[in-house]
Amino acid sequence: MVSVKQLGLAAAILSICGLGHAERNITSDTYFYGQSEPVYPSPSGKGTGDWAEAYEKAAAMVAKMTLEEKNNLTYGVATTENGCSGILPSIPRLGFTGMCLQDAGNGVRNTDFVNSYPSGIHVGASWNKSLAHDRGWYMGGEFRKKGVQVALGPVVGPLGRTVTGISNDPYLDGALGAATVQGVQGQGVITSVKHFIANEQELYRNPTINSRNESVESISSNIDDKTMHELYLWPFQDALKAGSGNVMCSYNRVNNSHACQNSKTLNGLLKTELGFNGFVVTDWDAQHSGVAAAQAGLDMAMPDGQSFWGDNFTDAIANGSVPESRLTDMATRIIAAWYKMGQDESSYPAPGVGMPYNVSEPHTIVNSLTRDAKPTLYDGAVEGHVLVKNTKNALPLKSPKLISVFGYDAKAPDEYMPDGKSLLYNPWGIGYSPAIFQMGDLFSMTVINEPYYFQVAFNGTLSVGGGSGANSGPYLSAPLDALQQRAYEDNTVVMWDTTNNPSFMGLMEASDACLVFINAFATEGLDRAGAYDDYSDELVNKVAKTCSNTIVVIHNAGTRLVDQFAENPNVTAIVFAHLPGQDSGRALVSLLYGDENFSGKLPYTVAKSQSDYYSFFHTGAVTPYGLFPQSDFTEGVYTDYRYFDLHDITPRYEFGFGLSYTTFCFSDLHVSPVKHGISAYPTGAIEQGGAVDLWDTVATVTATLRNTGDKAGAEVAQVYVGIPGRPVKQLRGFDKVQIPAGGSAEVSFPLTRRDLSSWDVVAQKWQLQNGEYKIYVGSSSRELPLMDTLTIVTSS
CATH class of the missing domain: 2.60.40.10 (Immunoglobulins)
Known part of the structure; x- marks a missing residue:
């Protein structure tokens, strides 16, 4: 993460006025920094490489379209016919069936009879390209059977906010992201690689109205040209090379120009330098202009673009504000991606056929579960676990007679917690309220003032992240459930206390091993309050004070510090369990008992102290007049292990580390x-x-x-x-x-x-x-x- 910096009034005015290319010093390493260069016109797709045939077909169809039909391809429409996150209407007379766009990056969201795959960070911790491909293949098959034309993933940006993303290293992120693209699109489903670009924080992610009724802009990620290419653009380039048919632009501004109307990033980087043949779609409600967005390279607005486009867009074309050639290119790019994936074939399911608007109502079930996916679900869960400490031969467990289990993360999630403080949960994904659940609802949570409640899910084990990174499978194997099953097989006694206030000293002293389960929750819409929480760390130390063989398991949605207990001699083993999906407990127990071997590696650096990170977390942002939030990426390419190497800082567990x-x-x-x-x-x-x-x-x-x-x-x-x-x-x-x-x-x-x-x-x-x-x-x-x-x- 990068820090939010102040930008002076003069600089803010310059960024709004926008100096041209000739007025800047291109020899400077800070070229474009804080002020996005204008790049016009938006280049038409060329159908290069293996896109040629799809472009030929698309051009022929678009040539038959009326102005209104082309226009209708550029924005989503509201519907209660299905539960797709976004819907593009069909053109029956030309055989275009329309499109359903749907989350999530770890499986189909907001529906039933699908699997919950390991989240992006878990894939990153596996360091396994073939497994990433297979995961994408099976997820793609489920998206297809549900009638989804565009799967909204994988996430290869942000780099520093790894809830749904893969890693904060661009090479690892790009390699595994590309493998995912190839797997999903191998099923004929278009991948939407997101979020383009530099969407590195949730604070100020969207324009808001403050208490004085003033408009506050979304955060501006201010990046120099070299850093943009060597870090943030890198994984997107890999995903495009792999053939992705769609890119989702992000909420933030980039060098003071909104990402979804940023001509430098869309026209310049994406469509010219990287030769992108597909189409650009907004993140949901990230469109902030009509003519400007179209000219800057935006092709589709979701979930509803009628306020900026619609009739206004046809008027803009009629009066010459936007050339019709730009609209034709938008339509051609969309239809070409549809043809490229073979979605014109009669065997491709109709949009949203398996995505009912409300799954609680009677509906036709499209059974997406297959036995073939089970090994990939299980192996994916296993390989994303990272063992970072193992002393006194603590692991693997060897026929223990008594195991005691502690911690809020051990059990299957509750619907509600009695104290009313925890995140709400239901089977459709952590972060959703069962009381108000409808297709397309935003996540709902109870917010508490105590800092640790912003990053801990107290109501049960964490298997996925929140928001658009949440989905649910047919079951959830919780650690405590899997441990009890193993106890049945081994004639072991399992005792547990998940009330988060262990007081059974005798139980701890008599145990062969004490397992403590904690987590670090993260979700769309909230930045984590820190890299650790005192509450969970105190819980670990309370158990370790009495139990000489304390094994800590952390389901973490990002970097998590362990400095408050890592050197405790009674803490004999530490496992970063990340977000394993539905086979969480089953995979973990197989590792703890040695049926499987640990092979995961950290996709980030774990420091010894939060202060070792360069501006890793926001402690509050003060912006000029509170209206133009700025985040200056002054660290350049020196993030994570590059930063630790540059400043000779010894990490606790380095990037790429993992025991076996x-x-x-x-x-x-x-x-x-x-x-x-x-x-x-x-x-x-x-x-x-x-x-x-x-x-x-x-x-x-x-x-x-x-x-x-x-x-x-x-x-x-x-x-x-x-x-x-x-x-x-x-x-x-x-x-x-x-x-x-x-x-x-x-x-x-x-x-x-x-x-x-x-x-x-x-x-x-x-x-x-x-x-x-x-x-x-x-x-x-x-x-x-x-x-x-x-x-x-x-x-x-």
């Missing part, structure tokens, strides 16, 4: 040489994802990975590159490899032109640097036993 029940060693590093005289800049044609030669392999890194323990396990081999003049090291490759005890495997990593380049602000291109690149291979960002150099000499 076995051990691994790395050897035999080899880096292939690069031929001299390679061009410094890419010269290839622009297709979706950018210049095609950005993806050419420039060098290859190989190493040998050996399992030196006595148990089979999976290790994530990680490659970091030190680009001359840039951060000490940046992740540029990873591979998760399953190896039997005593076995070995060779891992190979192709390094592309983009992997080895930095963004040249003057040339506005990716540039290979002359000099020596450091290549590191190991098991985490701080455990890199292998190192070599790669020399590059360019032709310019």
Whole structure:
């Protein structure tokens, strides 16, 4: 997260007036910073690469449309015929069936007979590209059967607010996001990659009216050009290269221009530099203008764009404010994505056919559950757990006679808590009130003044995040339920106290192990109050004071500090359990007992103190006159482990870290040489994802990975590159490899032109640097036993 900074009156006025391109110094690293460059006109889609046939079909259909029919494709309409989050009407005479747009990134939301998959952060912790693809494939199948044309995910931005996102590292985020796109779209469902761009906080995410009846703008994320490309744009580029047919623009402003009418980011970055062939849709109610948004590159407004477009849009075209060619391009992009995914085929279900407006009323059930998805649901839940501490041979558990369980997160969620303080829950997803639930309702929660209530879900185990990251499956395996099932099988006694005030000292002293379950909740609409909470930490220490074998399990929706109990000698094991979805308890118990081996790695850095993070959390924002909130990304690319490396801060658990029940060693590093005289800049044609030669392999890194323990396990081999003049090291490759005890495997990593380049602000291109690149291979960002150099000499 970045801090909200003040912006002076003069700067605020300049940002509103908008200086042109010629008046700025393009040689400065702060080019565009705080003031978005105008880029017009909006480029028409070119149908490059494998989009050519879809564009040909789309152009033919759009040519037959009336002005009103093209206009009607650009905004959603209200309906009670189904429960889709957004609906695009059909054009029966031309065979266009319309579109249903629906959350969530971890499965179909607001409906029944679907699965609840692990959330994005859990996928990030798995570091498993093939598993991310399979998860996307099965989710895509369920979206399709429910009649969804556009699945609103995956989330690859924000980077720092990882509730539904994958990781705060752009490389890991992009690689797993791209695999998800390929999986979902393999089922013919369009992915909506979101949120474009720099949507890094919830505070001031939308324009509001303050107590003085003044309009307060949404937050402006102020980013320099280099940081934009090397950090925040990176995962979107991966998703586009993977073929995503839709991009969702975000609520915030970018350099003082609303993201959904920002001509630099939409026309310039997305549609020109990255050659995007698909269409841009707003986040819900993120449209703030009509003509300006259309000219800036917005193609579709959701859930209802009639206030800005509708009849007003046809009038704007008639009077010349917007050329009809822009409307034609908008329609063509939408229809091309529909054709590209084969949604014109008769076998594709009608929009919203399995999405009733109110699931409590009788309706036809489209059964989306398949036995085929079960291994992916289970493996996905298993692999996102990260073991960070394991002393005194605490884990795996070995035929314990008595286990005691403590903590509010252990049990299945209650509908309501007697104290009335907890988040409301119902089977449709954490964060929803069963009393008022209707399709499309926003999440509802009880807000309490105590700080920890803003980040703890007290009413039961946390399996998903809140808001648009919430969905529900056919069941929820809670940790306490799974432990009791295991107790039945092993003749173990399980005792529990989930009242959050353990007082049974004798129970603790007699236990072979005490399991304490806590969580760190996060949801759309709220920033977490901090990286820990005293209430939960006190609960852990209260148990550990008496129990000499205290094992802590944290279901966390983001980075969570453990400094108040990590060094307690009676806390023998700590597990970051993240958000595992419906198989949560079953997966956890299999890991605790050693039926499965831990293989997850942290997709973020865990510090020793909250002060170690650079402006990680907001402590309150003061803005000029309270009307133009600003967030200056002055840290540049130095976020997470890059920041810790730059300032030589020792983390408690570094990015990429995770323990196993076995051990691994790395050897035999080899880096292939690069031929001299390679061009410094890419010269290839622009297709979706950018210049095609950005993806050419420039060098290859190989190493040998050996399992030196006595148990089979999976290790994530990680490659970091030190680009001359840039951060000490940046992740540029990873591979998760399953190896039997005593076995070995060779891992190979192709390094592309983009992997080895930095963004040249003057040339506005990716540039290979002359000099020596450091290549590191190991098991985490701080455990890199292998190192070599790669020399590059360019032709310019």
